Amino acid sequence: MALTAVVRIPTRALLRPWARLRDSALGWMEPVGGVEVSTQRFGSQRVLVEPASAAGVAVMTFKNPPVNSLSLELLTELVINLEKLENDKTFRGVVLTSDCPGIFSAGLDLTEICGRNPAHYAEYWKAVQEMWLRLYLSNLMLVAAINGACPAGGCLMSLTCDYRVMADNPKYAIGLNETLLGIVAPFWFKDTLVNTIGHRASERALQLGLLFPPTEALQVGMVDRLVPEDQVQSTALSVLAQWMAIPDHARQLTKNMMRKPTADGLLKKRDEDIQNFVSFISRDSIQKSLQMYLAKLRQKKG
Numbered sequence: 481m482a483l484t485a486v487v488r489i490p491t492r493a494l495l496r497p498w499a500r501l502r503d504s505a506l507g508w509m510e511p512v513g514g515v516e517v518s519t520q521r522f523g524s525q526r527v528l529v530e531p532a533s534a535a536g537v538a539v540m541t542f543k544n545p546p547v548n549s550l551s552l553e554l555l556t557e558l559v560i561n562l563e564k565l566e567n568d569k570t571f572r573g574v575v576l577t578s579d580c581p582g583i584f585s586a587g588l589d590l591t592e593i594c595g596r597n598p599a600h601y602a603e604y605w606k607a608v609q610e611m612w613l614r615l616y617l618s619n620l621m622l623v624a625a626i627n628g629a630c631p632a633g634g635c636l637m638s639l640t641c642d643y644r645v646m647a648d649n650p651k652y653a654i655g656l657n658e659t660l661l662g663i664v665a666p667f668w669f670k671d672t673l674v675n676t677i678g679h680r681a682s683e684r685a686l687q688l689g690l691l692f693p694p695t696e697a698l699q700v701g702m703v704d705r706l707v708p709e710d711q712v713q714s715t716a717l718s719v720l721a722q723w724m725a726i727p728d729h730a731r732q733l734t735k736n737m738m739r740k741p742t743a744d745g746l747l748k749k750r751d752e753d754i755q756n757f758v759s760f761i762s763r764d765s766i767q768k769s770l771q772m773y774l775a776k777l778r779q780k781k782g
């Protein structure tokens with residue numbers, strides 16, 4: 481791929497993402513008798529975090545209607561809240577789920593990668609990388625409670641988790657459908673999929689941009705369990721309860737051993753990956769494809 485666009489990559493936002501957001505996580509930690517304890521509910525505008533009834537577990541709910549697209553704001557809030565959970569040693573496991581009925585996440589926010597300038601594309605892509613790295617290498621046990629459609633970036637987010645529970649509703653589908661939009665899933669999306677479902681299945685799924693209905697997703701290994709829609713979150717919590725029985729230290733080292741080489745692939749060339757993305761996404765032909773795809777989505781209603 482030709483590397484033509486050279487852009488300044490703003491680091492301000494993602495090195496200290498909380499500096500650009502009004503931190504609405506009031507009540508995150510309150511000193512009680514000199515000891516910091518977690519309060520009932522925290523999070524931010526688009527990412528709600530609630531401790532579950534089981535000790536050590538939190539539920540992180542994405543609330544970015546209508547479709548939980550991964551806007552820059554949502555990505556930033558996700559990373560901030562994950563970091564807070566990581567730093568609060570009372571938490572060992574997190575369920576990731578959605579507040580948007582019938583949709584886990586529509587993936588990357590197409591309005592962030594369409595009709596903007598190179599500096600914006602660079603800032604946005606850095607935020608996407610950051611989300612992936614933080615989730616993929618998280619020391620916490622992460623379980624995705626997939627309660628709706630889960631295409632592209634939404635699928636990627638779920639693939640970073642340690643376990644996926646999906647609603648058994650044939651209306652929903654999950655997969656990396658980038659080629660259907662005329663774009664190419666980057667190598668670290670591909671690696672995450674290969675690590676989950678294997679090389680041959682990934683090759684086919686990625687080329688064809690397959691969106692798997694739940695039964696097929698289970699067969700191919702993209703999700704680990706299907707349950708009726710109203711049991712997705714409770715099942716995710718009971719899976720976490722089983723994982724909690726494993727000593728954290730041994731599990732964390734094992735997770736790191738399995739995942740670090742894949743993450744290093746991106747860590748070693750983050751800037752090059754951003755330049756690649758910016759030069760690819762800025763092409764007229766790619767912008768036209770994305771505009772047509774967005775127009776088709778918007779027309780669906782009319």
Ligand SMILES: CCCCCC/C=C/CC(=O)SCCNC(=O)CCNC(=O)[C@H](O)C(C)(C)COP(=O)(O)OP(=O)(O)OC[C@H]1O[C@@H](n2cnc3c(N)ncnc32)[C@H](O)[C@@H]1OP(=O)(O)O
Nearest residue numbers: 549586587588589590591629631632633664757760777778
């Ligand atoms: C080296 C280069 C590498 C490039 C790699 C780039 C990687 C990209 C990965 C991605 O994640 S790209 C995004 C891919 N996402 C999709 O294809 C999903 C598109 N959306 C849908 O299929 C559907 O919306 C849905 C999620 C199945 C939900 O369907 P539903 O019928 O419930 O809602 P809609 O009427 O379709 O949508 C409501 C509303 O939301 C807008 N919208 C939907 N998806 C997105 C999105 N991803 N980004 C921004 N906006 C989105 C849609 O246009 C509607 O808007 P309106 O204004 O209300 O009409």
